Amino acid sequence: MSGLDDFVHKWVEGARDLTVLALHGTGGDENDLIPLVAQVAPGANVLSPRGNVSEMGMPRFFRRLAEGVFDVEDLIARTHELADFVGAAATEYSFDPARVVALGYSNGANIAGSMLFLHPGTLAGAALVRPMAPFKPGELPAGTAAPDLSDKRILVSAGERDPLIPAPSTDSLVEQLRAAGADVTDRRQRAGHELVAGDLDALSGWFESW
């Protein structure tokens, strides 16, 4: 059985009918993104799990075989586990499961992207900071229908000089999301992997529309 106890997590109750699923980057934890959410989506509830995979002590949301090379089988299994967790949390904390928006950074953005493809019903939208394409075309498990993302709004905020995230992979993600019908705001920052003021502006502006 998977559910609420599968993830160490923080829950911060807000005053709005909007829940931000905060997904940290490699080596982060459930505390990392809570101040960022408070800044860019004030008043929202925050559900912030810690990734269950440890890479030499660094928490992640799924295994990788090398930098930028994902263990796709593990990614798929962990995505299902995270979706189950969000469903269980909605019951436990009484939030509207139709008003959940992910804010993922790096590794967290990548599992949020995977969730859009495998469990589109879990997220109303997603802000993906420094994301890659979680799946190459043809890598989705056999039998997975191409998702209909025409009711999803998605922000991509990438770093033009990011040494960890190859631009073609971000481009492929944007293409795949748009091909599935999503409304994608594609922002490129003059930055590397680190968060910069342009990310905060992009996030604040995008979250205002929720």
Ligand code: MLT
């Ligand atoms: C990943 O493994 O998800 C990406 O390489 C981003 C990272 O965590 O460095």
